[in-house]
Amino acid sequence: MQQRTPPGSLRSPPSPLRGEGFSREEWLLDPEVAFLNHGSFGATPRAVLAEQERWRTLMERRPTHFMDRELPSALRGAAARLAAFVGARAEDLVFVENATAGCNTVLRSLSFAPGDEILVTDHGYPAVRKAAEYVAARAGAHVVEAPVPFPLADAAQVVAAVSSVLTPRTRLAIFDHITSPTAVIFPVSELAALCRAAGVPMLIDGAHAPGMLSLDVPSIGADWYTGNCHKWLMAPKGSAFLWTAPERQADTHPLVISHGFGQGFTAEFAWVGTRDPSAWLSVPAAIDFHVRLGGARLRERNAVLARWSSQRCSPVPGKPSAARLTPSPAPWRRCGCRCANRRPRSAPWRCAASYSTITASKYR
Amino acid sequence: MQQRTPPGSLRSPPSPLRGEGFSREEWLLDPEVAFLNHGSFGATPRAVLAEQERWRTLMERRPTHFMDRELPSALRGAAARLAAFVGARAEDLVFVENATAGCNTVLRSLSFAPGDEILVTDHGYPAVRKAAEYVAARAGAHVVEAPVPFPLADAAQVVAAVSSVLTPRTRLAIFDHITSPTAVIFPVSELAALCRAAGVPMLIDGAHAPGMLSLDVPSIGADWYTGNCHKWLMAPKGSAFLWTAPERQADTHPLVISHGFGQGFTAEFAWVGTRDPSAWLSVPAAIDFHVRLGGARLRERNAVLARWSSQRCSPVPGKPSAARLTPSPAPWRRCGCRCANRRPRSAPWRCAASYSTITASKYR
Numbered sequence: 001m002q003q004r005t006p007p008g009s010l011r012s013p014p015s016p017l018r019g020e021g022f023s024r025e026e027w028l029l030d031p032e033v034a035f036l037n038h039g040s041f042g043a044t045p046r047a048v049l050a051e052q053e054r055w056r057t058l059m060e061r062r063p064t065h066f067m068d069r070e071l072p073s074a075l076r077g078a079a080a081r082l083a084a085f086v087g088a089r090a091e092d093l094v095f096v097e098n099a100t101a102g103c104n105t106v107l108r109s110l111s112f113a114p115g116d117e118i119l120v121t122d123h124g125y126p127a128v129r130k131a132a133e134y135v136a137a138r139a140g141a142h143v144v145e146a147p148v149p150f151p152l153a154d155a156a157q158v159v160a161a162v163s164s165v166l167t168p169r170t171r172l173a174i175f176d177h178i179t180s181p182t183a184v185i186f187p188v189s190e191l192a193a194l195c196r197a198a199g200v201p202m203l204i205d206g207a208h209a210p211g212m213l214s215l216d217v218p219s220i221g222a223d224w225y226t227g228n229c230h231k232w233l234m235a236p237k238g239s240a241f242l243w244t245a246p247e248r249q250a251d252t253h254p255l256v257i258s259h260g261f262g263q264g265f266t267a268e269f270a271w272v273g274t275r276d277p278s279a280w281l282s283v284p285a286a287i288d289f290h291v292r293l294g295g296a297r298l299r300e301r302n303a304v305l306a307r308w309s310s311q312r313c314s315p316v317p318g319k320p321s322a323a324r325l326t327p328s329p330a331p332w333r334r335c336g337c338r339c340a341n342r343r344p345r346s347a348p349w350r351c352a353a354s355y356s357t358i359t360a361s362k363y364r
Numbered sequence: 365m366q367q368r369t370p371p372g373s374l375r376s377p378p379s380p381l382r383g384e385g386f387s388r389e390e391w392l393l394d395p396e397v398a399f400l401n402h403g404s405f406g407a408t409p410r411a412v413l414a415e416q417e418r419w420r421t422l423m424e425r426r427p428t429h430f431m432d433r434e435l436p437s438a439l440r441g442a443a444a445r446l447a448a449f450v451g452a453r454a455e456d457l458v459f460v461e462n463a464t465a466g467c468n469t470v471l472r473s474l475s476f477a478p479g480d481e482i483l484v485t486d487h488g489y490p491a492v493r494k495a496a497e498y499v500a501a502r503a504g505a506h507v508v509e510a511p512v513p514f515p516l517a518d519a520a521q522v523v524a525a526v527s528s529v530l531t532p533r534t535r536l537a538i539f540d541h542i543t544s545p546t547a548v549i550f551p552v553s554e555l556a557a558l559c560r561a562a563g564v565p566m567l568i569d570g571a572h573a574p575g576m577l578s579l580d581v582p583s584i585g586a587d588w589y590t591g592n593c594h595k596w597l598m599a600p601k602g603s604a605f606l607w608t609a610p611e612r613q614a615d616t617h618p619l620v621i622s623h624g625f626g627q628g629f630t631a632e633f634a635w636v637g638t639r640d641p642s643a644w645l646s647v648p649a650a651i652d653f654h655v656r657l658g659g660a661r662l663r664e665r666n667a668v669l670a671r672w673s674s675q676r677c678s679p680v681p682g683k684p685s686a687a688r689l690t691p692s693p694a695p696w697r698r699c700g701c702r703c704a705n706r707r708p709r710s711a712p713w714r715c716a717a718s719y720s721t722i723t724a725s726k727y728r
Contacts, residue, residue, distance in 0.1 A: 028424040041427040041638055049424065059601070060392040060413065063405040098637035101620045108472065108619075111502065127637070131621035138475065230638055237423070238639040255472075255619035256465045257495035273462035273491070274405055274594055275602040279640060 014304040017294045039180075039208060042234040044286070051285035052236050055278040067274070074281055075270055081284040082241055086227065087216035093243045094254075094269035095280040099207035101255065102226025102242040103128045103174065106203045107135045109252045114140030116171040119162065119200070121146045123179035123186075128205055132174060141171070155187040159194055170200045177206035177227075178213070183306075185213070192221035201248070208232065210241075212303075214296055223248050232302075235286035236279035242269075378668040381658045403544075403572060406598040408650070415649035416600050419642040431638070438645055439634055445648040446593070446605055451580035457607050458618075458633035459644040463571035465619065466590025466606040467492045467538065470567045471499040473616045478504030480535040483526065483564070485510045487543035487550075492569055496538060505535070519551040523558055534564045541570035541591075542577070547670075549577070556585035565612070572596065574605075576667075578660055587612050596666075599650035600643035606633070 026045045029035050035043050044052075055074075059066045080090035096102045112118070118132045122145050132143045148161045162173070173195050175186050188204055195202040203224040209215060211232030217225045225243040229235035244252045249265035256272035294301070390409045393399050399407050408416075419438075423430045444454035460466045476482070482496045486509050496507045512525040526537070537559050539550050552568055559566040567588040573579060575596030581589045589607040593599035608616045613629035620636035658665070 028421060030425040033426055033429075035427070037428045041431055043427055044424060049420075056413075057392060060408055061394040062397050063399070063407055064401045065397075067405055097620075097639050100622050100637035104620045127622040127625075130623070130625045134617070134621045134625060228638070236640060253498070256461075256468045257498045258464050258491040259494070261491075261494045261498060273464035274592070275461050276600060276640070276643060 013308045014301050017297060017301055022293065038232050038234065040231075041237065042211075042231045044230070044234050044236050045289050047289055048235060048282055048285045052278045052282040055281045056276070059276075059278070071277055072270060075277060076266065078281050078283050079241075079266070081287060082229065083243075085215070085287050086210060086241070086243070088218055088243050091266060092218070092246060092249070093241050094266055095283075096226065096240050096242045096254075096269070097238045098230070098240045099205055099226045099228045100125070100127050100131070102224075102240055103203060103205055104131045105242055105255055106224045106226075106252065107131050107172070108255060110135075110172060110201075112136060112139035112141040112171055115169055116141035117144045117167060117169045118142070119144050119146060119165060119170050119173040121148045121158075121162065121175060121179075123148050123150070123182050123184060124174060124176055125180040125205060125207065128174060144170070150182055150184075152184060155190065158187055159190050162191060163194060166194070166198050166200065170198065173200050173202045175202070175204055176208075177204050177225075178208040180207060188220050188222065196221060211290055212299060214299060217243050218245075224252070229283050229286060230279070233283075233286050233290055235283045239279040239283050239286075377672050378665050381661060381665055386657065402596050402598065404595075405601065406575075406595045408594070408598050408600050409653050411653055412599060412646055412649045416642045416646040419645045420640070423640075423642070435641055436634060439641060440630065442645050442647050443605075443630070445651060447607075449579070449651050450574060450591070450605070450607070452582055452607050455630060456582070456610060456613070457605050458630055459647075460590065460604050460606045460618075460633070461602045462594070462604045463569055463590045463592045464489070464491050464495070466588075466604055467567060467569055468495045469606055469619055470588045470590075470616065471495050471536070472619060474499075474536060474565075476500060476503035476505040476535055479533055480505035481508045481531060481533045482506070483508050483510060483529060483534050483537040485512045485522075485525065485539060485543075487512050487514070487546050487548060488538065488540055489544040489569060489571065492538060508534070514546055514548075516548060519554065522551055523554050526555060527558060530558070530562050530564065534562065536567060537564050538567045538569060540572075541568050541589075542572040544571060552584050552586065560585060575654055576663060578663060581607050582609075588616070593647050593650060594643070597647075597650050597654055599647045603643040603647050603650075 024031075026047065027035075027043050028046060028049070029043055058070065075095070076090065079093050079095060083090040083093040086093075096105060107118075112135065116136070116139065118136050118141060120129055120132055120143055129143065135141075136143050144165050144167075146161045146165045149157050152158065162175075166173075173191070175188060175191055177188055178185050192202055201223040202221075204220065204222045204226070206215070206217075206225055206227035208228070208231055210227045210229055211234065215227070217227075223245045227241055227243075229239040229241065230237045242252075244265065252265065253261065254269050254272050257268075258271050258273055260267040260269070260271045262268075290298070388395070390411065391399075391407050392410060392413070393407055422434065439459070440454065443457050443459060447454040447457040450457075460469060471482075476499065480500070480503065482500050482505060484493055484496055484507055493507065499505075500507050508529050508531075510525045510529045513521050516522065526539075530537075537555070539552060539555055541552055542549050556566055565587040566585075568584065568586045568590070570579075570581075570589055570591035572592070572595055574591045574593055575598065579591075587609045591605055591607075593603040593605065594601045606616075608629065616629065617625065618633050618636050621632075622635050622637055624631040624633070624635045626632075654662070
């Protein structure tokens with residue numbers, strides 16, 4: 001009997017992009033390590049680290065002058081560049097330390113009452129779920145979980161799963177853009193339409209999206225969108241953003257209330273006490289590097305390479321296999337750059353199932 | 365008529381410490397800048413920045429391995445060193461980004477009800493007051509201000525001012541250890557005794573204390589104590605701590621709820637999403653540097669030098685002069701390393717009235 005090729009399967013890996021002079025030496029990575037896990041922590045290129053060092057040196061040469069006179073405009077300049085990269089207006093985007101902090105920011109800005117519900121899915125990031133449960137418990141509210149099938153047959157299953165647990169008591173819905181445990185790209189625009197129709201504010205946890213997907217954040221129709229720059233975009237650790245729809249900005253406040261409170265959305269987030277802002281200021285350099293690597297072509301190739309790789313993964317006994325996750329290039333079941341097996345909740349960051357095409361395998 | 369010397373005045377500056385080979389080159393400071401303002405942002409010595417760079421390189425060489433396997437114990441090692449420096453047990457101390465974040469952490473961990481009161485003084489840090497007002501307003505609670513005289517005649521005035529606004533509705537009292545706008549060392553042990561007797565939890569904002577005062581945090585009797593390492597201790601920006609009395613730890617949670625939630629005090633604060641932990645890990649190097657500079661002898665000399673300097677400051681018309689602040693070496697009215705005039709609340713970090721003896725004037 002003839003061996004059948006599954007639909008959407010790939011017989012060979014995608015062709016390498018032209019690597020305009022890139023080599024492994026672009027990164028500080030240990031030569032002994034094949035680094036496959038930008039999904040946990042991106043490896044930051046030397047060029048981006050050098051830019052970060054430049055900012056730090058400026059800061060240390062004249063600390064007070066830098067913080068007081070140079071930082072505010074530099075920060076907005078970096079935010080503007082990142083905003084353009086994700087299709088947003090600069091005035092709607094602020095820096096946060098990571099997407100978990102972005103989600104906590106929204107959760108702690110809102111007020112919940114006894115009986116209120118926060119909607120999540122069983123594909124969500126465990127840390128964010130803990131944050132939702134913490135905030136809910138303090139208010140006598142509840143976290144309600146939408147059970148989304150896995151593997152998925154089509155995008156409508158996600159919308160149906162969420163719809164089945166939406167109630168008049170739902171006060172916030174939180175969805176991963178690319179689900180952390182299962183690497184599925186959720187149909188965020190359809191979910192936004194559903195939530196809008198129900199009058200439910202929606203937060204998208206786009207932890208894995210920047211540098212993996214081509215983003216046009218405002219077009220999604222979410223109320224908030226947070227994303228990490230230190231995973232697939234390889235910016236320095238601690239660089240992430242929180243985009244907030246204009247009508248939600250007056251009620252969205254940083255976790256650290258400081259001098260800027262009451263002075264407007266971007267002013268509140270611009271100063272959250274003394275910190276090293278160099279990671280945020282180096283995001284433009286990370287975008288430059290990403291563009292030099294290929295930008296949209298790189299993102300597309302990574303997705304294809306992830307599918308190709310996942311078809312060659314050995315399934316973990318008793319777990320849905322990565323191959324079953326990615327039989328088709330349809331966006332709602334294509335994993336981005338990851339080939340994931342469902343992982344135990346207790347140690348979500350220990351699994352190195354993510355697949356980076358960039359540092360470890362392509363440019364040697 | 366003979367010119368009288370005010371009591372406690374100094375005729376000459378204190379003798380320099382022996383500067384064991386130190387020079388201005390120990391810092392990255394611009395040679396054109398006389399840096400007088402460690403009270404806003406400490407200038408970090410090259411030796412400490414080199415240690416930070418060493419940690420960053422370790423992180424970038426094996427990102428996942430570092431974060432997962434090396435960071436947890438490294439972080440507790442750094443915390444243990446800092447805890448010893450401030451007289452505390454390691455298990456009672458966690459890192460936060462800055463003292464404002466530390467205060468927000470406590471404020472947001474507590475639950476307030478309508479009618480509750482948060483007690484502050486009019487010598488408190490404006491950003492922390494804003495945080496208290498934000499938290500209070502969300503709960504229908506109120507911030508009550510104790511009017512502390514300025515200049516002070518004696519420590520009892522501080523205790524009396526606080527006592528006059530303590531009520532059965534007071535749920536939290538927040539005091540600066542060294543007051544930010546007025547550079548007074550508050551009698552924190554006496555205030556703690558007062559609050560304990562009244563059953564009121566007390567948070568000390570020790571933003572300026574580490575590296576300026578010799579600390580034995582547990583002996584104060586506070587419930588929480590937060591302090592910055594990036595001011596007078598000159599650790600990298602974004603390094604601070606929150607000490608929490610054992611009986612308060614179960615109810616004290618980080619601003620970013622993440623994987624560690626529910627796993628104990630230090631575990632919760634050890635992982636608050638991906639961030640650059642190198643500033644925290646370099647605090648031991650900053651302590652080493654501080655000790656090399658003289659440690660307790662340096663702190664004492666700085667205090668004397670600040671008094672001497674303040675007596676030579678020109679008073680700002682209409683403001684209590686710095687000289688009036690420091691006629692005596694009594695701890696409750698000795699400014700630490702600062703000679704401050706009362707500053708407008710709107711821009712508390714713009715005033716460069718602080719006086720650093722370390723980088724700019726002593727070691728050339």
